[in-house]
Amino acid sequence: MSDICTEPAIPERRSVWHPLRHLARLAVVLVVGMVPGCRSVEPNQRLTIVTTVGMVTDIVRQVVGDNADVIGLIGEGTDPHTHALTRNDVKQLNSADIVFYVGLQLEGKMDGQLKRLAERGRSMFAVTDGIDKGELRQDSQFGSHPDPHVWMDVSIWNRCVQFVAATMAAQDPPNADQYHANAQTLHTQLESLHDYVTDVIASVPQSQRVLVTAHDAFGYFSRAYNIEVRSIQGISTDSQAGINDINRLVDFVVQRKISAIFVESSVPRRHVEAVIDGAKDKNWQVRIGGELYSDAMGQPDQYQGTYIGMIDHNATTIARALGGKAPQTGHVGRLKP
Numbered sequence: 001m002s003d004i005c006t007e008p009a010i011p012e013r014r015s016v017w018h019p020l021r022h023l024a025r026l027a028v029v030l031v032v033g034m035v036p037g038c039r040s041v042e043p044n045q046r047l048t049i050v051t052t053v054g055m056v057t058d059i060v061r062q063v064v065g066d067n068a069d070v071i072g073l074i075g076e077g078t079d080p081h082t083h084a085l086t087r088n089d090v091k092q093l094n095s096a097d098i099v100f101y102v103g104l105q106l107e108g109k110m111d112g113q114l115k116r117l118a119e120r121g122r123s124m125f126a127v128t129d130g131i132d133k134g135e136l137r138q139d140s141q142f143g144s145h146p147d148p149h150v151w152m153d154v155s156i157w158n159r160c161v162q163f164v165a166a167t168m169a170a171q172d173p174p175n176a177d178q179y180h181a182n183a184q185t186l187h188t189q190l191e192s193l194h195d196y197v198t199d200v201i202a203s204v205p206q207s208q209r210v211l212v213t214a215h216d217a218f219g220y221f222s223r224a225y226n227i228e229v230r231s232i233q234g235i236s237t238d239s240q241a242g243i244n245d246i247n248r249l250v251d252f253v254v255q256r257k258i259s260a261i262f263v264e265s266s267v268p269r270r271h272v273e274a275v276i277d278g279a280k281d282k283n284w285q286v287r288i289g290g291e292l293y294s295d296a297m298g299q300p301d302q303y304q305g306t307y308i309g310m311i312d313h314n315a316t317t318i319a320r321a322l323g324g325k326a327p328q329t330g331h332v333g334r335l336k337p
Contacts, residue, residue: 047172050096052107053080054297055151056127056160058307060100063164063182067175071096076299079266081108093117098171100164103128104136104148106295123171130163131156137219149294152221154194154311161186193308194224196331197315201225204324211318212253212261214272217294227318232271246271250278253286260289260321266296289321303334 047068051057057072064070073089074080080102085093090113093099101107101114103126118124128136128150135156136146151157165183169176201209202225210228211218222229230252232245253261253275261276263269272288279286292314298304304313312331319326328337 047097048095049098049100050092051099052101052110053295054300054305055157055307055310056100056102058297059127059157059161059186060164062186063161063179064168065178065182067172067178068097068168074296076265076296076305078296080106080110080295083107084109085113096122098123098125098167100125100127100167102126102148102150104150105145106148125163125167127160127163130159130166132159137223147216147219149217150220151307151311152218153224154190154197155224156220157307158187158190158194161190189308193311193331197225197311200315200319200324200326201227202324203326204319204322208259208322210256210258210322212249212258212275213292213294214262214264214267214269215294217264221314225315232275246274246278249275250282253279254282254284257284258286259323260287262289262292262318262321264292264294265298266294290317292317308332309334 047064049060049064049068049070051060051070051072053074054072054076057070061070071092073085073092074083093113094117099114099117099122101110101124105111107114114124128148131150133146136150138146150160161183165179168179172179204227209226210230211222213229213231216229216231218229218231221227230249232249252258261272263272276286276288293304293310297307297310298313303309308331313335316326316328316330316335318324320328327333329335
């Protein structure tokens with residue numbers, strides 16, 4: 001029997017990452033604030049990994065490949081800020097060998113249960129622990145924690161992929177080479193995606209390069225791809241949007257002559273529709289430019305049900321709706337016209 005109790009390393013931030021160099025950095029100890037417990041497994045025993053949001057589920061599945069079973073708790077169209085654990089969710093978490101989640105309080109109502117599991121010595125890992133804290137968006141409006149929507153910057157999410165690979169290599173050393181190889185393949189794909197998003201958003205005329213959405217989930221997207229972002233609600237949909245919030249956004253849309261605003265798959269449309277109605281009352285026509293994926297991906301049997309497909313859809317939809325140049329079928333030709 002082998003003991004799996006090694007803590008993972010924080011991957012060093014580099015512009016070019018290679019799995020062999022990465023192995024040499026595993027001596028750096030991760031400070032998660034949660035100490036994973038040691039456990040013994042039989043050789044070749046399959047691990048069971050539980051994840052929270054779809055974006056984490058997708059990168060974990062791609063890194064572990066066939067070496068583990070990955071169970072995602074939060075599906076398409078579900079808001080992680082307000083998702084309450086079901087009895088089955090709790091059962092899955094309690095039976096997991098390893099749990100990956102976003103952290104930074106994204107999982108709102110789940111935080112208490114995740115902390116209790118960690119206190120009992122379970123192997124719990126927040127993928128955002130692989131990010132340089134200086135890269136996190138900090139603002140007084142966020143409260144005591146940074147903006148958790150880090151996946152909206154592909155280059156930052158790429159480092160979370162590296163973190164997952166380092167964690168799995170430390171937890172399951174016999175398969176370490178495979179984890180790093182899988183992560184390197186995904187790393188290359190995400191670099192290409194990052195370049196695509198940069199190019200298509202840059203094609204939007206500067207005067208129209210404004211993204212108006214239901215809640216503040218696109219701050220990292222704004223910073224990474226040079227597009228102004230305005231929203232009705234704050235970073236958590238658990239906050240309430242008031243009439244003053246809507247009126248301020250109506251005034252902004254009318255003054256800037258914004259032609260299209262966007263709804264989100266995991267957030268009710270009513271506030272965005274209220275902005276459209278308010279603009280109409282002020283003799284300005286603004287339309288819904290499309291539905292974006294913010295806190296949840298698309299259906300699991302569709303391209304948009306992958307992280308790459310989610311971001312490809314968002315960037316392509318935004319660029320085309322705001323007057324930019326992007327192919328109807330997106331980055332790799334998999335979006336449906």
